[in-house]
Amino acid sequence: MLRHLAAAVTALVVTTATPAAATPRQVAAVDREVVFTADGTTAYGTLHIPGHRAGQRLRAALLLPGSGPTDRDGNQPPGAVPDTLAQLADALGTEGIATLRFDKYGTGRTGLGAYREHPEELDYPAFVRQARAAYESLRAQPETDPHALLVVGHSEGAMTALLLGGTVRPRPAGLALLQPQAIRLLDLVALQLKAQIAEAARQGQFTPEQRRVVDAAVDDAVTALRENRPVDTTDLPPPVARLFEAFQGPNARFVRSDDAVHPPDTAAALRPATKVLLTCGTNDAQVPCATTDALTAALRRARTGGPARVALPGVDHLLHDAGHQATLAPPALDALRRFTRP
Structure with missing residues (x-):
């Protein structure tokens, strides 16, 4: 009788000691608007939370856009909408x-x-x-x-x-x-411009001497911007001249501080x-x-x-x-x- 009772108790212990594991609740993916403040300005963004277990702490990434008026999705509408971010x-x-x-x-x-x-x-x-x-x-x-x-x-x-x-x-x-x-902003701009001028010269739009003059004018323009002097656009093609003009005036402070x-x-x-x-x-x-x-x-x-x-x-x-x-x-x-x- 004691032997049978002991066996019954052992069986009970084995049975009750292994309850079914609870399944963690899954939380569906969601996007929500986030608002924060910097220097007195309210900024708006999108927080994307992927599907996860309830209570789980996730790795998270801050996404930062490129230059110019690029929005949270990585776009500059209406002309450029690649949705990069x-x-x-x-x-x-x-x-x-x-x-x-x-x-x-x-x-x-x-x-x-x-x-x-x-x-x-x-x-x-x-x-x-x-x-x-x-x-x-x-x-x-x-x-x-x-x-x-x-x-x-x-x-x-x-x-x-x-x-x-x-x-x-x-x-x-x-x-x-x-x-x-x-690299520094204006060094990058000069590099890009000189590459475009070289390609234009290859296509016969500039003679070797004209290319040399324009390249020198680009270098002089970069130096003038860094020294906070007006840019002499005399020897620059009109599109390049307009670019350097845009780097002055209201944009000058941003350009100098980025280039620093x-x-x-x-x-x-x-x-x-x-x-x-x-x-x-x-x-x-x-x-x-x-x-x-x-x-x-x-x-x-x-x-x-x-x-x-x-x-x-x-x-x-x-x-x-x-x-x-x-x-x-x-x-x-x-x-x-x-x-x-x-």
């Missing part, structure tokens, strides 16, 4: 990474804000402060892990990402510098072992791969982690290739997956 948000979402993208000054719902009455005072540091406020907003979201934040910047936004990487707290776990502005940043110098402030992806497209006429050499070397000296520089074959500045004119090219997506791999 919106597509990056979708791609990162498939990797389980939340994202925040926002309308920077002069775009979307944000507009010029506190600078509406004096836009000439809007300089590059103001955009950096706005990006820092966005990072802090992302860090504070209930779904995000504040110790697993990433910053993903495109073009000028990549330079802003570098500046944030060495100053925000907590430091980002990783930076993705996509087709980055990797030398991106390779900013790499020294990064935390060693910070994961860094730097991409350059072999078809990118705006940011040729050679312009990223000094920054790549600076990242190596700073002992950052990989994937480091990745050349994207056939990819242009907007992360497109010949077979993907309206979507992110497969080499760009592959590089992002390497960067986000745990």
Whole structure:
């Protein structure tokens, strides 16, 4: 009798000690409007939260746009609507990474804000402060892990990402510098212009002597801007003259403050072992791969982690290739997956 009773009790213990495991509740993916303030201006953005388990803290990335009036989706409507940042948000979402993208000054719902009455005072540091406020907003979201934040910047936004990487707290776990502005602004402009002039000379539109004169005038214009002097446009073709005229007047403060940043110098402030992806497209006429050499070397000296520089074959500045004119090219997506791999 005791033996049978003991067996029954043992069976009961075995049965009751292994209850069925509860299945965590799944939360569906969602986009929601996020509002934050920088320098007295209310900025508006989109927070994308991918599907996840209830209570789970997610890796999260701040997305930073390129130069000019580029909105939260990476567009300059009506003329340019590549949806670069919106597509990056979708791609990162498939990797389980939340994202925040926002309308920077002069775009979307944000507009010029506190600078509406004096836009000439809007300089590059103001955009950096706005990006820092966005990072802090992302860090504070209930779904995000504040110790697993990433910053993903495109073009000028990549330079802003570098500046944030060495100053925000907590430091980002990783930076993705996509087709980055990797040298001083006016040096990059001069490089682009001289490449266009060389191509025009190759097509017979300029003689070798005319090309030499225009190249020298471009160099003189850059020097004048850096010395805060009027630009002599006498020897410049009309489209180039108009560009340098636009760099003066209300835009002068922004141009000088952007040009003051030398991106390779900013790499020294990064935390060693910070994961860094730097991409350059072999078809990118705006940011040729050679312009990223000094920054790549600076990242190596700073002992950052990989994937480091990745050349994207056939990819242009907007992360497109010949077979993907309206979507992110497969080499760009592959590089992002390497960067986000745990």
